Amino acid sequence: MPGFLPFTGLRFDPAAAGAGLDALTCPPYDVIDEEERAALEALGPHNAVRLILPRDRSVDGDRYDETAELLADWRTRGILRSDVGPRFYGYRMRFTDEHGTARHTHGVIGALRLPEPGDADVLPHERTLPKAKSDRLALMRATNCNLEPIWGLSLASGLTELLDDSVLLAESTDADGTVHELHEIADPAAIAAITRTVESAPVVLADGHHRFETACTYRNELRSAGTPLAGADAILTLVVELVEDELWIEPIHRLIDLPAEVDLRARLDDRFEFIAAGPASPEGIDALTVAMSERGALGLVDTDGLALAVPRRRPTGPDSAVVEELIVPALPEAGWHYWHDAHTTASFVEKGSATHAILCSPVSVEQTRGVALAGERMPQKTTFFAPKPRTGLVLRSLTDD
Numbered sequence: 001m002p003g004f005l006p007f008t009g010l011r012f013d014p015a016a017a018g019a020g021l022d023a024l025t026c027p028p029y030d031v032i033d034e035e036e037r038a039a040l041e042a043l044g045p046h047n048a049v050r051l052i053l054p055r056d057r058s059v060d061g062d063r064y065d066e067t068a069e070l071l072a073d074w075r076t077r078g079i080l081r082s083d084v085g086p087r088f089y090g091y092r093m094r095f096t097d098e099h100g101t102a103r104h105t106h107g108v109i110g111a112l113r114l115p116e117p118g119d120a121d122v123l124p125h126e127r128t129l130p131k132a133k134s135d136r137l138a139l140m141r142a143t144n145c146n147l148e149p150i151w152g153l154s155l156a157s158g159l160t161e162l163l164d165d166s167v168l169l170a171e172s173t174d175a176d177g178t179v180h181e182l183h184e185i186a187d188p189a190a191i192a193a194i195t196r197t198v199e200s201a202p203v204v205l206a207d208g209h210h211r212f213e214t215a216c217t218y219r220n221e222l223r224s225a226g227t228p229l230a231g232a233d234a235i236l237t238l239v240v241e242l243v244e245d246e247l248w249i250e251p252i253h254r255l256i257d258l259p260a261e262v263d264l265r266a267r268l269d270d271r272f273e274f275i276a277a278g279p280a281s282p283e284g285i286d287a288l289t290v291a292m293s294e295r296g297a298l299g300l301v302d303t304d305g306l307a308l309a310v311p312r313r314r315p316t317g318p319d320s321a322v323v324e325e326l327i328v329p330a331l332p333e334a335g336w337h338y339w340h341d342a343h344t345t346a347s348f349v350e351k352g353s354a355t356h357a358i359l360c361s362p363v364s365v366e367q368t369r370g371v372a373l374a375g376e377r378m379p380q381k382t383t384f385f386a387p388k389p390r391t392g393l394v395l396r397s398l399t400d401d
Helices: 034-041 064-074 134-143 188-198 211-226 280-297 319-330 343-353 363-375
Strands: 010-012 081-083 088-096 102-113 123-124 150-154 168-173 179-185 203-207 234-241 250-251 253-257 272-276 296-300 304-309 336-337 356-359 384-386
Touching: 010 168, 064 081, 064 134, 088 188, 102 188, 134 211, 168 356, 179 188, 188 319, 203 211, 203 234, 203 384, 234 319, 253 343, 280 296, 280 343, 280 356, 296 319, 336 343, 343 356
Parallel strands: 123 203, 150 234
Antiparallel strands: 010 081, 088 102, 088 179, 102 234, 150 203, 168 179, 250 384, 253 336, 253 356, 272 304, 296 304, 296 356
């Protein structure tokens, strides 16, 4: 079963940084677009985005080496400080979902042991897209640090009730209004109980598949070079119990780029019935997503507006599987992109950034659990676990443990 250990966290000192945590933290690197990146940089010189999405700061400089220098400088100046001794960190996110319901996600941040070849302790729940991991690997080589946590889902029962929120270390509110809380868990008995529970069942990766694979690559690289590093045998991970009360899953929608001469509706006419659903207004999109769920259909956004796309023969599995089986093979010339918010996805078509969008319905927590227990994987880009943990509330140096 997966090893899960306490660690010595590295955290911002707002007084030394001259800014509050709202201005020092940021979302994970892979959900930050260029506009948001610039906005985060504008918050001040110490925002964590400068570590996870570095820019070259000099003509001859290497941005990864410069990031390592920046990280070392922040530590020297006390902007980032190490806690005294290893511990777990309770993590709570309080937010309002799209239906206006108050929700929370409550988990624990620790060092998740990377599996050895043949182990089945840490399970991916989706197939991953081919993606260059050289950027994350270069950053890890230069900094020897886990700059942000990945997200794992524990199949063990009872984890949530072991988490103690009595010692609040840090709190930050993001641009969407989600409150992120970091709590200290330093009691030896509590640490032992959490370790036993997480280690009693597999952990399913929710977010961070590519960072996880990069960490495995770096560990193996160090071993092959004869310079193993104990801290590189694990990765900073938020672990949350895989239960309905602790998780909110949004769908990931598809953006399509097609040549002007391709008529998508005509190309897919033998596979879908298209039912007009009015203009692509916010109200229209909300109504369409409801109809999609009721009819087991996809949603289509194009220059003609909205349409319900009802499969003439629906494959088994989530909407992403329907897209893979019925749409992708019929559009070999298409370019594909992904976004998680239906309204923003539709706006890309209106702006001309994409020719079409396919809207999908979310999978349930129970479906996610069933796939994990069966040892199967959903198609890539099926689930968007929300909200995202805040980068910068706690880091993990590979050389400090």
